[in-house]
Amino acid sequence: MSTPTRSRLPVSVPNAVLVTVVVAGAVALGVLGRWFEAWLLAAVSVAAVGSALHARRPGSRDITRVNAIEYRDERDxxxxxxxxxxxxxxxxxxxxxxxxxxxxxxxxxxxxxxxxxxxxxxxxxxxxxxxxxxxxxxxxx
Amino acid sequence: MNSRVRELRQARGLSQEALARAVGVSRQTINAIETGRYDPSLRLAVHLARHFDSTVEEMFDVDAH
The missing domain is CATH 1.10.287 (Helix Hairpins)
Structure with missing residues (x-):
């Protein structure tokens, strides 16, 4: 049978990279004392992870997965x-x-x-x- | 492309979700194949054919659009 194409990460590799970059930006902004922007980026990272996890749930729609960069199969x-x-x-x-x-x-x-x-x-x-x-x-x- | 996926799936009493799980794709992909909106890759076509103990040629009509 065909093997499902999910990674072991809780989110896809592109989403993991994106979230890592955003979190690193938030930390850098925090170090620079720009707290508003830091919290903004932190909120964006939480939203991105939430969106990815929402797209990965079993009953999610194809368009939800594609928009969240959480592809499940060849059609996605x-x-x-x-x-x-x-x-x-x-x-x-x-x-x-x-x-x-x-x-x-x-x-x-x-x-x-x-x-x-x-x-x-x-x-x-x-x-x-x-x-x-x-x-x-x-x-x- | 026309296929016999729906016919064979229903003959075995399988839901789209169950077939999708068995061949490792989403339910929407099975639905898209059954309704002719999506042509599966050769790999998926072979997996589907194997699942129904059939052949790709028996399952898919490549001359129909």
């Missing part, structure tokens, strides 16, 4: 791939729009050209990730 992963592919395409288009808008604004308002580096970097990074993902998918199929 297929749905997530379809969703993320749309997100990627939209991110690429928005990055091009952002780059053009910022280029126009920087030229018009005499802002430092360094302001353009962020959208250029974002666009380049997205293109590199896209190419790498395509290459990976082509080699695996």
């Amino acid at each position: 992963r297929s749905i997530a791939r379809a969703g993320f592919s749309v997100v990627g395409a939209v991110a690429l288009v928005l990055s091009v729009v952002e780059f053009v808008v910022i280029a126009v604004v920087v030229a018009a308002r005499d802002w430092p050209p360094a302001v353009q580096l962020v959208p250029i970097g974002q666009l380049l990074l997205l293109c590199v990730v896209w190419a790498a993902a395509n290459s990976y998918a082509a080699r695996r199929s």
Whole structure:
């Protein structure tokens, strides 16, 4: 029979990483004495864990699991791939729009050209990730 | 893709949840396969066929859409 694809962690690996990063941010903010932001991030981490555990319960809906990044089987992963592919395409288009808008604004308002580096970097990074993902998918199929 | 999953499941008196547990997927996946909304991977198709002591070709009509 097929093996269920749950990890031994109480939440999925991506959620564990996300929660760890948020908790580390909360601790860092606490050390810096920025208590409001620290408590805010702590609340976000608790909400994220709660959402993941809610999605992992036996009777949860597929859309609940996919939105919480708690995939149970191949169909959940297929749905997530379809969703993320749309997100990627939209991110690429928005990055091009952002780059053009910022280029126009920087030229018009005499802002430092360094302001353009962020959208250029974002666009380049997205293109590199896209190419790498395509290459990976082509080699695996 | 048309399949005989519902027919075979009901013939054995299994619920979607019980079949889903037996082959390691969610109930929604079994429902999606039965209603033709989702084509299972080859691995899952083989697991389903084995579960019903059948073959993939007997269970799934690949010519129907």
